[in-house]
Amino acid sequence: MSREDVLVTAAWAEENLNADGVVFVEVDEDASAYDTGHIPGAVKVDWRQDLQDPVRRDFVDRAGFEKLLSARGIGNDDTVILYGGNNNWFAAYAYWYFKLYGHQSVKLLDGGRKKWELDGRPLEADAVTRAETTYSAKEQDLTLRAFRDEAVAAINTKNLVDVRSPDEFSGKLAAPAHLPQEQAQVKGHIPTAINVPWSKAANEDGTFKSNDELRELYKEAGLDEGKATVAYCRIGERSSHTWFALRELLGYSDVKNYDGSWTEYGSLVGVPVEVGA
Amino acid sequence: MSSCGAPEQGTALPANIDAGKEVVLNGKVTSGGTPVGGAFVRLLDASGEFTAEVVSSPEGDFRFFAAPGDWTVRALHRTGNGEATVSASGPGLHEVAVSVG
Numbered sequence: 168m169s170r171e172d173v174l175v176t177a178a179w180a181e182e183n184l185n186a187d188g189v190v191f192v193e194v195d196e197d198a199s200a201y202d203t204g205h206i207p208g209a210v211k212v213d214w215r216q217d218l219q220d221p222v223r224r225d226f227v228d229r230a231g232f233e234k235l236l237s238a239r240g241i242g243n244d245d246t247v248i249l250y251g252g253n254n255n256w257f258a259a260y261a262y263w264y265f266k267l268y269g270h271q272s273v274k275l276l277d278g279g280r281k282k283w284e285l286d287g288r289p290l291e292a293d294a295v296t297r298a299e300t301t302y303s304a305k306e307q308d309l310t311l312r313a314f315r316d317e318a319v320a321a322i323n324t325k326n327l328v329d330v331r332s333p334d335e336f337s338g339k340l341a342a343p344a345h346l347p348q349e350q351a352q353v354k355g356h357i358p359t360a361i362n363v364p365w366s367k368a369a370n371e372d373g374t375f376k377s378n379d380e381l382r383e384l385y386k387e388a389g390l391d392e393g394k395a396t397v398a399y400c401r402i403g404e405r406s407s408h409t410w411f412a413l414r415e416l417l418g419y420s421d422v423k424n425y426d427g428s429w430t431e432y433g434s435l436v437g438v439p440v441e442v443g444a
Numbered sequence: 445m446s447s448c449g450a451p452e453q454g455t456a457l458p459a460n461i462d463a464g465k466e467v468v469l470n471g472k473v474t475s476g477g478t479p480v481g482g483a484f485v486r487l488l489d490a491s492g493e494f495t496a497e498v499v500s501s502p503e504g505d506f507r508f509f510a511a512p513g514d515w516t517v518r519a520l521h522r523t524g525n526g527e528a529t530v531s532a533s534g535p536g537l538h539e540v541a542v543s544v545g
Contacts, residue, residue, distance in 0.1 A: 196449035200499075214449075253449050254497065281484055287522045332495050334511060344487050344496035344508045345450050366494035371486070371520065401448055 170378065173415040174277045175248055177286055184208055190241050190297070193280070194218075194251040194261040204290030206250065206283065210239045210297060214257040214404075218264060226426070232268050233304045240297025243271065250276035250283070254366075254373045259407040262415075263424055267312060269305030275411065281373035311410075313397045313423035315431055318357060319438055326396040327360035328385075330409040331429065335401070336362040338442035342401060352433030355442040357399070362444075363388045365405040368412045381412050395421035399428040450498040453506045467532045469508040471540040472500075473519045479504030480544055483521040490514045519544050 175183075183189050184207050191209035193201045201211040212218065217235050218226055227235065241247060247265060251258035258279055265273040276283070284290070313321070321327050334340040338354035356362070367384055368376055375381070390396065396413060400406040403426030414422040425432075432438065457468065469487070473480040481502035487495045490513055500506045500519070508515075512534050518527040519542045526544035 197452075199452070252499065257449065281520075284482065285484070285520060285522050333493060334489070334495070339511055342509075343448050344510045345498045346448065346509060364494065405448060 170416060173274055173411070174375065175274050176277055177282050177288060180206070180248060180250075180276050180283075181288055188245050189248060190239075190245045191248045191250070191276075192239070192241070192261070194249055194257045196253070196257055200252050200280065202292065204292050205295075207289060207291045207293075208295055209250075210241075210295050212239070212261060214260065218261065224431075226264065229268060229304045229306065232264065233302045236302035236304070237300050240300055241302060242300045243303055246272040246274065248274050248276055250279045252280045253404075254281060254369055254408070255279035256365075256404040256408055259411045260404040263311065263407045263410060267307045269308060277375060278373040285372055310421070311414075311423055313399075313425040315425075315427050315435065317423070318397060318399065318425045318427070318432055319435075321395075321397045322357060322359050322439065324394075326390050326394050327357050328388075328390065328396060328398045328406075328409060328413070329356045329360040329362050330365040330398060330400045330406050331356075331362070332364050332366075333362060333444065335429075336360075337444045352430055353440060354433070355440040356429075357432060358439045358441040360399075360441075361389045363390075363409070365400065365408045368409060375412060375416060378416055381417055385413065385417075392419070395423075397423050397425050399425040399432070401429045402426070403428045450496075453498055453501040454503070457507075465535055467510045467512055467535055468537050469510050469515060469517070469530055469532065469540055470537055471506055471517060471528075471530075471542060473504040473506065473521070473526075473542050473544060475521075475523060475543065475545040480519070480521055480523070483519045483544060485542070486518045486520070488516040488518060492516065515540075517542050 193209045194212045196214045249258040336356050398406040398409045410424040473483045483500040485506040486497045487508045524545040528542045530540035532538045
């Protein structure tokens with residue numbers, strides 16, 4: 168798999184806004200950014216309303232995913248270009264969903280909304296409607312998803328990559344610094360995890376670093392290329408970004424995202440927790 | 445489950461936040477004295493490491509919940525970039541202004 172198979176540049180995107188069989192999808196945690204201006208023709212997916220189960224802590228099931236994509240006018244044969252704010256975290260999370268549910272052709276817009284805006288490329292606020300489709304999803308590909316028992320079992324056996332900030336890893340902070348710090352779970356990290364903040368995989372403008380830089384980054388942090396890898400963060404969206412870098416860009420084959428992440432692990436009774444850098 | 449996404453920015457603290465406990469870095473992005481909304485504001489720790497990022501409000505406002513220490517706030521906008529430093533000795537509101545262009 169080459170970089171071009173999973174990532175498109177802003178310049179490519181602008182040239183292909185009206186291309187047949189290409190659907191742009193903005194994924195954000197709240198839709199206010201989309202509503203004030205989005206890439207022309209892009210449909211919106213709301214991370215909270217559209218991708219999470221309304222009651223249980225889990226994400227939409229297969230039928231829910233089919234319903235969502237059908238309503239947005241996305242067909243099984245379409246090439247889906249995902250982008251969003253927050254350095255593409257939620258777009259990367261959605262990318263992971265699309266892969267979990269077996270979508271054939273899905274790519275990320277490198278740099279997401281940030282790069283698009285910093286470049287001064289066009290945004291429009293018009294409502295976008297696409298003809299409804301009948302989307303058919305596959306069963307979840309669980310080779311991409313780690314659950315809590317796998318996270319515990321990975322201690323000392325697999326690469327555990329904690330992609331939170333160093334202060335969250337060491338236990339100084341419980342959440343990223345733009346959020347209030349009161350949380351139910353304990354602070355710290357899963358023993359034997361290496362700490363490679365997601366942000367190290369990205370340039371300042373939100374684009375991914377080169378494959379050479381990425382490989383060097385994880386190698387230097389102690390990632391064993393011969394072992395399987397589980398990536399986690401606080402709720403699984405920053406780690407989707409790193410999962411994308413490790414599996415989709417660098418091509419490591421056995422890489423799972425632990426979407427329960429620290430809000431689950433840090434609340435478990437009886438599991439080992441490490442603090443400090 | 446509240447996500448890690450950046451909340452809407454503004455000067456008024458949300459009702460559930462206790463400024464007596466949190467280290468709050470509050471500020472405004474301006475260009476030639478005019479507020480700049482839609483700037484990408486990045487919080488870097490004392491070693492220059494990225495910590496968090498928010499988008500400034502239409503009035504140019506931004507806010508971080510940090511820890512005591514020295515911080516750099518760097519703003520990116522299509523009209524230009526800029527940065528400023530702030531030292532937070534402890535809990536409370538700490539003001540920081542960033543000029544871009």
